[in-house]
Amino acid sequence: MNVGMPEARMVSMAELVKRRERFLIPLYQRLFVWKPEQVERLMDDIVAAWQQDKPVYYLGGILAIRRGGVSSEVEELELIDGQQRLTTLWLLAVAWRDDADGDSLADFVCVDGEPRLRFAIREKVNDFIHAAQAGKPEGSAETAAMENALAVLKAIPDSRPESHGRMPSRAELAGFIRDRAKLALTEVPANTDLNKLFEVINNRGEQLQHHDILKQRLLNCIDATEREAYARLWDACAAMDGYVERNLVKAQGQTLKDAFEEWFRFSEPASLGETRELIACLQGEGEDAGSPLSLSDVLKADIPVENKARRRRSDADDAVNEPVIRSILPFPLLLQHALRIFRHRKNESDLEHIHDKDLLEIFGKYFFSVPEWNESGTASKAFIQLLWEVRVAFDTYVVKWVEWDEGERRLDVRRISADESFVRTTNGVPRGLSL
16 A cells, blocks of 8 residues: 655644544553653744744644544544644643633633543543643643643743743733644545554654554554553563663552552562563452452552652652663564564464564564464454563563663663562672673
């Protein structure tokens, strides 16, 4: 299939409001990750464009596929690329809508009472969006970047230093953003082969990585009720510059100590690679009185305020003695080694070669071309479970570059300690293993 890119149309926030369009952020997209300095840089650029009285300020491009009507009058588009910019605009509308000087952006917040943005499956993010729409945002680990951006945007333009020319009032800036700040919206047909499209996007140097595309293909094979748990496992494995248990715990807003005491209570740290209980825990199963608390139970528990404060301090304490970790292997190669093991367990032949740039081609030939695996939720789930086990073994037995604050850098193998701190340590690891 030859994937062509239709012509983009320039759209303003006012035009999106008039067209009554909503946006779905699919699961394969990363969360909002812009840092405050990136948000401030965007707003500084917009202020400069206002001062120069530019007829149009180009915000960048977004790519979407039309998914049809939510109702007879409301259309939903699945956002393939550009969600960081669009989410920032939505947060700006939320931040200013209660101010009489900025309320010209207020109708961008929602469509027929529902938020203009929604994230597939990510319930904590959607809870934050609904709460922010109601004026009472409640954050979580997954929405920390959105919270920070919202705080920055609420202070603009008053917080910005004087620059060349007069600083606009909020009313002036809001009007400029609503009508003259424009996105290049490119729509692709609803019957587009997304896998081919993602390859085109990636080859053009856009944000999606090969492993993001693979993640989307595998998760699409899994039942929607189970996808979130497997997506969390995948994301924890994909963050190679960090230990896998810390990656997973961070996404849940837990400290390592709390997670190991509650979440991993059913097993020793050495058996982190066992995924049956872990999947059940991520899905919130096993709620009978004799079962360990699931992670969702822990997060939903009514924790006193003083304990919440203590846990926040523990998060900081966790990081005090943790070095910066750099993996010696990129994630695409780890995926291919996991595929080799997967095929070996199925009595299938080994891969002819491995190469990080050939990830999609290799999985197309050695995974998706197998009739009983292709589009099989069972095979996709089994592979992601194996990926977790491979990643745990990788973190347990394979050296990583370990960098301390003092600038010291060395190759080390570090194991989860047996004491209550649950940090990684070289204690008990034979020096010869690192060498």
